[in-house]
Amino acid sequence: MPFAARLTRSPLPHDQAAGADAVASFADLAPELRGLIEGAAGCSPYLKDLMRREGDWLRAALAGAPETALAGVLDPLEEVPLDHLGVALRQAKRRVALLTGLADLGGVWPLEAVTGALSALADRAVDLSLKRLVAEEIRRGKLPGQTPEDAETAAGLVALAMGKGGAGELNYSSDIDLVVLFDQDRYGADWQEARAAFIRVTRKMTALLSDITSEGYVFRTDLRLRPDAAVTPVCISMSAAEAYYEAQGRTWERAAYIKARPAGGDLAAGDRFLRALTPFVWRKHLDFAAIQDAHDMRLRIRDHRRLHGPIVIEGHNMKLGVGGIREIEFFTQTRQLIAGGRDPDLRDRTTVGGLAALAAKGWVPPDVAEELTALYRAHREIEHRLQMVSDAQTHDMPATPEGVARIAHFCGESDVAAFRAALKDRLERTDARCEGFFAPGQAEDGPALTEMQQGVVEGWRNYPALRSERAVQIFRRLRPQLLKSLHKAANPDEALLAFDGFLKGLPAGVQLFSLFEANPVLIDLIVDIAGTTPALARHLSRNAAVLDAVIGGSFWAPWPGMAALRDGLTAAMAEQGDYERKLDAARRWMKEWHFRVGVHHLRGLVDAFEAGKSYADLAEAVVSAVWPVVLAEFSRKHGTPPGKGAVVLGMGSVGAGRLNAGSDLDLIVVYDPDGTDSSDGPRPLATKAYYARLTQAMVTALTAQMAEGRLYEVDMRLRPSGRQGAVATSTESFRAYQMHEAWTWEHLALTRARVLAGAAEVAETVEATRRAVLVAKAKGPRVIADVAEMRARLQAAKPATGHWDAKNGPGRLMDLELLAQTGCLLAAGAVRRVEQQLQLSEKSGFLSQTDAQAATRAYRVMWRLHCAIKLLSDGAFDPDRLGEGGRAFLVRETGAADAADLVAQLAAAVAEAGQIVERVLAPLADAPDDDVKAGSG
DSSP, X not given: OOTGGGOOOOOOOSSHHHHHHHHHHTTTSOGGGHHHHHHHHHHOHXXXXXHHHTHHHHHHHHHSOHHHHHHHHHGGGGGOOHHHHHHHHHHHHHHHHHHHHHHHHTTSSOHHHXXXXXXXXXXXXXXXXXXXXXHHHHHTTXXXXXXXXXXXXXXXXXXXXXXXXXXTOOOTTXXXXXXXXXXXXXXXXXXXXXXXXXXXXXXXXXXXXXOOBTTBOSOOEEOTTXXXXXXXXXXXXXXXXXXHHHHHOOHHHHHHHHSOEEEEEOHHXXXXXXXXXXXXXXXXSOOTHHHHHHHHHHHHHHHHHTOOSSOOSTXXXXXXXXXXXXXXXXXXXXXXXXHTXXXXXXXXXXXXXXXXXXHHTTSSOHHHHHXXXXXXHHHHHHHHHHHHHHTOOOOBOOSSHHHHHHHHHHTTOSOHHHHHHHHHHHHHHHHHHHHHHHSOOOOOXXXXXXXXXXXXXXXXXXXXXXXXXXXXXXXXXXXXXXXXXXXXXXXXXXXXXXXXXHHHHOSOOHHHHHHHHHOTHHHHHHHHHHHXXXXXXXXXXXXXXXXXXXXXXXXXXXOOOHHHHHHHHHHHHHTSSSHHHHHHHHHHHHHHHHHHHHHHHHTTSSOHHHHHHHHHHHHHHHHHHHHHHHHHHHHHHHOSOSTTEEEEEEEHHHHHTOOOTTOOEEEEEEEEOTTOOBOXXXXXXXXXXXXXXXXXXXXXXXXXXXXXXXXXXXXXXXXTTGGGSOSEEEHHHXXXXXXXXXXXXXXXXXXXOEEXXXXXXXXXXXXXXXXXXXXXXXXXXXXXXXXXXXXXXXXXXXXXXXXXXXXXXXXXXXXXXXXXXXXXXXXXXXXXXXHHHHHHHHHHTSSOHHHHHHHHHHHHHHHHHHHHHHHHOSSSOOGGGOOHHHHHHHHHHHTOSSHHHHHHXXXXXXXXXXXXXXXXXXXXXXXXXXXXXXXXX
């Protein structure tokens, strides 16, 4: 569509004589363009001069579509040689400035098209300058090993566009911020000679673009965003830049790299560099400390520019002043830095796009994002008008009422008072939206403290988390709210001491305190945890990053189930490059989900049975997602798995699909060699050795204690022959052992076995073997006698430790599980959970209906108590040290009236269950073999 047909607005001529003169010069243009020409020339001496200089070109440009005119300026530059490039670029700049100015003023292009056109010109200018100048260095033999063809990639030299240029948001008279780097690896030992040449190229490029000649200039070029600009040359190696950011990079540099983009030269090398810099820019944990950094940066800028005080239109800085453009950019970038490490969808380079992404992911309310977007667009239009007047890189409103009136007219507003009022309103709204986000609140008064409480609080100053002055400043503002929340606990002294233990264990405080300050709801959660389960609070102090999940995702949503968990972990590991990083990602991921189950259980969102299933889902998801990663890494070294592959068999509680907060994993690895003797990799292994070492690799992946912690403890003693047996067993050996050598207790364990991961065909074989063994052993003459003997040994080795012990001793969990497995084995059943096995025992006649129901009731009481205790304590349970919050949790979970009622319920359940087990098993154990064979209860 032609330019004139797309006009939606026009400026008003502030200088009517200048406007009339321009209209007279372009009397041959379409009448629809008269107002635009008159207003532009009557407000901007710069645009009027460009019309004069580029009149013939402008007539042709306005006759068609502006996009066609822009391409007609940029495309021919590709053929311009170095000795004519400076003149050609300056002419291109004049024409693009004139085209974008009129397209902006006339509403023909939206803001993004205007800034995009200016950014496209900058990219083309930088790219051509680098390539032409590098070609000259190659011609002179100054770049070792490079040929003329290498000039097309600038021989490994790249200019990164930073700031508005990187985002494609250049303003009308913008300078361009560049970081110029070269690929040192391309030159080996000759890299210093290459660096000298690239420094020359960078300086010449800067002069080619920035020097003012009779033709004007292209872009003012600023190289000060490079690492340690005061002491480094204008071009440095990528390896030196990476080392700098890793060791010294600051928050403002991280923010700058949100917008960074390869703009000229070796774009592929630039992309590789930015990918390598991802861990620096995008932190793996939610980074609320960036808010304080941004606030401090804003204050320093305002102090330096003396931009504090009330908003006065005359002289107000539209970029850095109160309510200005930078406020919205900081607001957006800071929130991107907070969460972008966990969510790549937030890493949009543009301000408007960043706000939209933040709103879509719930980090900014949609109405706030919409308002800030409108304010940003309006501010940028004012900024462009200020710069169009005289092509000055200014952001200040004119210092006189006359100058302000010019800008009002330039914006098409005849009522200057209304223009001033609307502008002030927009600035104030921007300030109101942004200031509350950045400015830390003042510390309020906390509650009165007892002498004991005061002593605890005073001791905090000596903890590692409060070593830095920055942490102390944030915590000083945070402390009153913390103390108020602790004061509301059921027992404030207990809660304070528990929180003290949490704080004492923190290795550092800035990130976590910033997280609390930005999300006060977390304070109540921490206090709740500290006042209820000090064990979980201690875990948190060592793994505080798991709190990211509370606000960074769907923490309170319904449980997703094992398949979704497995897929999520698989995707998280796939994002990492090497093996160890994949495992670290798995450890972080697992801790977040494990913490979530505990919090949901603690808060009463799920009960012990739902929590037990969730812990088991999580474990299965980890095993099933980590196994392929371990297998791929092992196969890379030793070849693909020989034969049909292997499976990881879950035994015990993980096989039955019910774990608690402190459960380890009982695992067995079974493989099918299918007649294969060895693997076929670079370092082949015999089949038996292959699967043994693969199993060890899997166990190490699960159990290794690394910086991110460990995934799980693993117990492999349930494998054939226990500790003396091979760590991996072939399918045939597994079957033969279970059929001919295994003890009755091993057959009982098999009732709960379940494949968690591995080759599907092998999984079918193992499950078929399990069922065949159970059928074959169901009629064993000594099953009940063996069980009774084993029960006696267990009770001698692991007696009950008190009336709170729900696991060990007669009538408790292990006793009931033994009873259920025995009934399942005698019935040759395939079910795995205790309740299902007790139901099967009733159907088979092993248990009476009354006994089965009573045993099930007792099991449910004891599982609730056991699962809750494991959440409250990560060691031996000491009821005397249990706080009021912990006691309240146990009472609520078990449905008791109070602690005394819970003890009574437990004692009654234990007594009844013990009598059932004793009656069913003990008499039969003493009976003659014929009676044992004939009777099953």
